[in-house]
Amino acid sequence: MLGVEMCPSLALGPQRRSDCCYRDLVLCGPSLADEAPAHVLAPRLSPDAETAGTPQNRVRMELENAALWKQFSTVGTEMIVTKKGRRMFPQLRVKLSGLNPSLRYILLLDIVPVDSSRYRFQDSSWQVFGGAEARLPDRVFIHPDSPATGEHWQNRTISFHRAKLTNNTLDAQGYIILHSLHRYQPRVHVIEARDVLMCGRAQHSFSFPETQFITVTAYQNSKITELKINSNPFAKGFREYGMNCKKQRDARLKRKITSSQEESLDIESCDPCDSTELLPQSVEIPSSALSMINTALPLTDSGFHTEVPSLPDQTISDQPLMLGQDFLSSEIPSSMESQQQTASENNVNNTLMDGSGQMMGLSGYSSAFPTPQLSSSLSQSSSIYSVVSSTQSSDLELPPSSTIPSPTYSSMPPSDYPGVNTSTTMPSSTTSPPGSSYPISPYLLPSSSYYALLPTDQSQDNLSLHTPTNPPFQSICPSSCQGSGLTIDPGRNQVDDGRLGSSNAMTPAIQNPTQTAFPFPPVQSSNDPDPSSPPCRSLSFPPVLQCNPIPTPSDPNSTPAAFPFPPAAQSTPNSMMTASNPNPTLSLSTSGPAQTPATGSFPVSQSSSIPTVPNPVYPTTGSFPFPSTNVSLQGLVQSVSNALHTSAAYSVPLFPAPKHTAPAPLPNPAHTSYPHLLQSLTLPSSSSIHSIPAIPNTIQIQSVFTQSFPNPSFPHIPAQTANPAQIPSQSFPPIHSSQLLSQFNPASTHPQCPSSSNAYPAVARSEIGSFSQLNSAAPYLPDVVLHPSLLPSLDSSLSSSAPPSLYNPFPSYSLRLCQDPRSSLHLPLRHIYTQPQHAHAQGSYFDLGARAVF
DNA sequence: TCGTCTTACACTTTTGAAAGGA
DNA sequence: ATCCTTTCAAAAGTGTAAGACG
Secondary structure, three states: OEEEEEEEEOOOOOOOOHHHHOOOOEEOOHHHHHOOOHHHHHHHHHHHHHHHOOHHHOEEEEEOOHHHHHHHHHHOOEEEOEOOOEEOOOOOEEEEEOOOOOOEEEEEEEEEEEEEEEEEEEOOEEEEEEEOOOOOOOEEEEOOOOOEEHHHHHOOOEEOOOOEEEOOOOOOOOOEEOOOOEEEEEEEEEEEHHHHHOOOOOEEEEEOHHHOEEEEOOOOOHHHHHHHHHHOHHHHHHOOOOOOOHHHHHHHHHHHHHHHHHHHHOHHHOOHHHOOOHHHHHHHOOHHHHHHHHHHOHHHHHOHHHHHHHHHHHHHHHOOOHHHHHHHHHOOHHHHOHHHHHHHHHHHHHHHHHOOOOOHHHHHHHHHOOOOOOOOHHHHHHHHOOOEEOOOOHHHHOOOOOOOOOOHHHHHHHHHOOHHHHHHHOOOOOOOOOOOOOOOOOOOOOHHHHHHHHHHHHHHHHOOOOOOOHHHHHHHOHHHHHOOOOOOOHHHHHHHHHHHHHHHHHHHHHHHHHHHHOOOHHHHHOOOOOOOHHHHHHHOOHHHHOOOOOOOOOOOOHHHHHOOOOOOOOOOOOOOOOOOOHHHHHHHHHHOOOHHHHHHHOOHHHHHHHHHOOOOOOOEOOOOOOOOOOOEOOHHHHHHHOOOOOOOEOOOOEOOOOEEEEOOOOOOHHHHHHHHHHHHOOOOHHHHHHHHHHOOOHHHHHHHHHHHOOOOOOOHHHHHHHHHHOOOOOOOOOOOHHHHHHHHOHHHHOHHHHHHHHOOOHHHHHHHHHOHHHHOOOOOOOOOOOOOOHHHHHHHHHHHHOOOOEOOOOOOEEEEEEEOOOOOOOOOHHHHOOOOOOEOOOOEEEEOOOOOOO
């Protein structure tokens, strides 16, 4: 059977070049597009591309109800989490194109932390308030139709509405477990069924910045409540003239009171007819009101399908959201108009379906948002793409920069998002566009840094923070990786440094975007005039991807390294930042002290941002229309799990940078601690890849971030930075390569066995200790299931390809699929993965965490 | 006292089984 | 006997408010 581990991030292992046939094209979105010129990418990608080849292979995903999501994101999307599980609204509805009609694919939904901060709604805006709680077991929602043919997926709208969110850490239903008051990014992963069985090949991850949300147990922002009521059919009763509206409820309450009084006074006189229920409905609603309903609430009534359009129309056009106004005005402007958007979206979708080369999402999205143009032609496309494809091949596929629509995304976030402000603080030259949450900070972009970044990101993302998972990534680096992956690669380190620097830069930018996403008050200020400038850069990772690094399967040795650590990904969103992030630790350990420092230096936000950075390495298809999403590719993960992982890190910044109301309680231990880890661990450069990139020069990073990304908007970042002192001393227990290896060891790592226990890898503890923020709660370390066969391939791929890893926007969140040698290839996932506990009538949930469901 | 979370409530939509008809 | 449509009840999904908890 197949063991699927869910790493927070889906990390699809790098594909073998030879394997690229189908997957090829995952456009890397952002990364490529942003900065790297198409031509640049092409070469790197070419190998894969050749195999992958056909344009058909370009996998693209479009967020069907993007307009609705945008509306929510402008206000600051909130998602209710309950113990019993709550569905998401808006629901994730996407359209896929570019799949091979005859191949079977599995669609997964996972939700990863955007950063390592906890938020609080104060002063009508979301502000960072402390560090994130320990990461929870990674769970993935498998679309009920999985596995299904490409034709199946492409012929319909794919909805993940059955996925449920819970804050019950002991949830036995298999729902996706999230912490309240944390910011998350949903990601959709498209995996070839055979890949899963065969250790994953073509895997594509998509994330849409506008789908970021903050989890709550009760709505904090009245605007969101209003939007939900107006757009969610189940909440019709709460609409103005609904039977459960305030008037009705008040009336009922009065009746109850009066009835109770009457009863108390004269019980005998009571008449059943007087029941509170009866009165309200019939009496309460005036006929006039009823008549008005049609006109007033047409949209809402329309139902889900109409949702998007309707909402925008009503809410936005008619009643612009206070919070989001700025955002809307600046970014979404006219185009954003609900109707137009919807129309545009539809059109876009159609086009996508048609298979037009253009990216659907982008066009639609971009239109709404003023595009900050990416400096590089490529960037645009990339920016657009939130998706990170694991597949390496994607490169070739990518449409020329020219063809790629200007990055729509960039425009959005930046100006609107509070985060922008931070950007403003940034150095003018490098500064990412103010608003640009998307836009990657220039820093990131720098070509030099760029490569480094990629690796790092990936490594981080892929690797679970805690775990040594990084090693796998290391594998990416040929030399380093080969060994256990633990071996340090000097060369790598250097590269990493550069990467780190870039990555760092990236992160900040990303963060900003995220912040920008939230219209909250803070946001507006930040807007950069130039959308074009910085944001784009960040995206540029392209190169990364480069598929280069595709590891050759041959290396057995490498395999171990290749294994991503247990998905370390910790709960903490920011790989980078986190000190808290387990991932960082990993990377650190591997890379070397230098890296660690870097990590340490990064503000939390950075880390978050990092993830956002699309993985340059794996240019997935860039089909993402969503600009904001810079999905960071988690190609690295791939290597690790072989299977897929995607990292879809996107940069979405929907959330405005939260203001730091209070310093995170937990300092980022990561920063300080990392160094130790790294040192202690003699991880190969590869490891460095993860972290390293991030880590580069702490000093550099710090400077970069601080300067460029001072983001005020990102509260958490500042907080972290501010908190450095807070950062717990981390004494990182040195992680020995052997330990890491052990983790990699398939046997140990196998989900079924150790995994459960592994959910919180021992390593993690050490890491935890190191990460002050997370310390309180030990970061969750996903178990990594390693498959022997997979490891080698990963290593080789990684090493060869080049940039080992990208910074995933979401560090350490890679989806790890582990294949069990014994698994049968032919079984449908739904059967294969049936989890007694997790089995859900409506959908399948996998517990990525070590507890293997499979 | 405050912030957060849980629970119950009333309403709506969705779902699936049963009944009826062609 | 099979298939399709309609009906109905149960289940599930909503936000709200009150209360509990730390």
